[in-house]
Amino acid sequence: MTDKPSHERIRTAPKVLLHDHLDGGLRPQTILELADETGYRGLPAADAAALGAWFAEAADSGSLERYLETFGHTVGVMQTAAALARVAAECAEDLAADGVVYAEVRFAPENHLEAGLSLEQVVEAVLDGFRAGERRAAEAGRPIRVGTLLTAMRHAARSSEIAELAVRYRDVGVVGFDIAGAEAGHPPTRHLAAFEYLQRENAHFTIHAGEAFGLPSIWQALQWCGADRLGHGVRIVDDIAVPEGAEGAGDGAKLGRLAAYVRDKRVPLEMCPSSNVQTGAAPSIAEHPIGLLRRLRFRVTVNTDNRLMSGTSLSREFAELVDAFGYGWDDIEWFTVNAMKSAFIPFDERLALINGVIKPGFARLKWAVGGAER
Ligand SMILES: O=c1[nH]cnc2c1ncn2[C@@H]1O[C@H](CO)[C@@H](O)[C@H]1O
Ligand SMILES: [Zn+2]
Numbered sequence: 001m002t003d004k005p006s007h008e009r010i011r012t013a014p015k016v017l018l019h020d021h022l023d024g025g026l027r028p029q030t031i032l033e034l035a036d037e038t039g040y041r042g043l044p045a046a047d048a049a050a051l052g053a054w055f056a057e058a059a060d061s062g063s064l065e066r067y068l069e070t071f072g073h074t075v076g077v078m079q080t081a082a083a084l085a086r087v088a089a090e091c092a093e094d095l096a097a098d099g100v101v102y103a104e105v106r107f108a109p110e111n112h113l114e115a116g117l118s119l120e121q122v123v124e125a126v127l128d129g130f131r132a133g134e135r136r137a138a139e140a141g142r143p144i145r146v147g148t149l150l151t152a153m154r155h156a157a158r159s160s161e162i163a164e165l166a167v168r169y170r171d172v173g174v175v176g177f178d179i180a181g182a183e184a185g186h187p188p189t190r191h192l193a194a195f196e197y198l199q200r201e202n203a204h205f206t207i208h209a210g211e212a213f214g215l216p217s218i219w220q221a222l223q224w225c226g227a228d229r230l231g232h233g234v235r236i237v238d239d240i241a242v243p244e245g246a247e248g249a250g251d252g253a254k255l256g257r258l259a260a261y262v263r264d265k266r267v268p269l270e271m272c273p274s275s276n277v278q279t280g281a282a283p284s285i286a287e288h289p290i291g292l293l294r295r296l297r298f299r300v301t302v303n304t305d306n307r308l309m310s311g312t313s314l315s316r317e318f319a320e321l322v323d324a325f326g327y328g329w330d331d332i333e334w335f336t337v338n339a340m341k342s343a344f345i346p347f348d349e350r351l352a353l354i355n356g357v358i359k360p361g362f363a364r365l366k367w368a369v370g371g372a373e374r
Contacts, residue, residue, distance in 0.1 A: 014361035024306025085129035092133025268342035275305035
């Protein structure tokens with residue numbers, strides 16, 4: 001089959017998203033309206049198109065630290081229960097409209113306390129918002145399930161509190177925990193108490209590691225902290241030697257002990273191509289380590305990270321990868337099944353989505369494409 005998956009068709013495929021930040025995915029128009037309602041001042045643009053463009057440009061800095069500064073404006077308008085619920089509902093609707101059938105969306109409750117909400121009120125507002133968005137998406141004929149990950153900021157000191165919050169809300173929509181923020185100078189082992197607590201509670205967590213800092217960060221996240229998944233993890237390629245001239249194939253690649261561990265244990269990598277190019281973690285989509293890691297059959301997944309800052313969607317990330325690496329429907333399905341297998345919801349529920357939604361959805365798509373060609 002010669003069909004190249006187009007952006008349009010990729011939108012209709014049932015997709016799975018594991019790494020998406022709630023405060024990195026607002027609609028520009030919503031930011032303007034919430035700023036008006038909540039009295040937030042200092043937005044860098046006054047209309048939606050210009051604001052969207054400002055985020056994309058400001059985030060395109062080549063540095064994670066400067067990229068993260070743009071979140072001041074989104075977090076700034078997400079300080080009331082109504083604003084949080086609206087943003088969460090729209091997030092679910094936007095992902096569903098893009099063909100995402102299962103998503104895990106993360107945010108840091110500690111960033112939303114400026115107007116006097118408690119951590120619990122913040123979490124409850126977001127969970128209510130996701131439920132409302134799921135209902136609206138289902139009514140529109142695009143059913144989606146959204147799980148929530150609670151993030152602790154790695155430069156701060158509230159990780160144990162946030163881990164306890166994640167456990168407290170785990171039966172009502174919170175499916176895991178994460179740490180995020182500037183990576184260099186803030187190793188995950190600073191939050192060991194939180195991770196050990198989560199392990200004792202049989203809870204799931206992922207750690208942003210190997211994005212702006214290299215192998216030591218990945219090693220600590222896995223071997224000291226016990227992370228179930230890695231946020232980004234792109235720098236794992238520093239532990240893989242590809243012989244000169246064999247770049248295209250990946251054959252003959254030599255894996256160091258850490259890279260071998262990651263592949264052998266099927267540690268899921270939450271890769272976010274466009275975000276990585278913006279923060280300088282990868283030079284371009286075409287040179288993104290995802291190409292090599294997919295050829296070597298690491299447990300790679302494709303994600304958006306921050307749809308607003310990258311002006312992207314999950315479909316667009318796949319379309320970019322199709323252009324860069326010539327991926328076909330089988331590759332997109334493989335990434336999708338990888339993601340569903342790696343989700344933090346129970347095994348039987350993951351299996352039901354794989355067999356009941358993802359496989360039949362891709363089969364229909366491939367059949368339709370094949371039929372059109374005949
Ligand atoms: O790619 C990233 N690397 C590290 N931290 C990030 C990234 N994207 C967003 N955040 C941080 O996570 C917080 C909670 O969602 C955001 O406020 C932002 O500071
Ligand atoms: Zn992230």
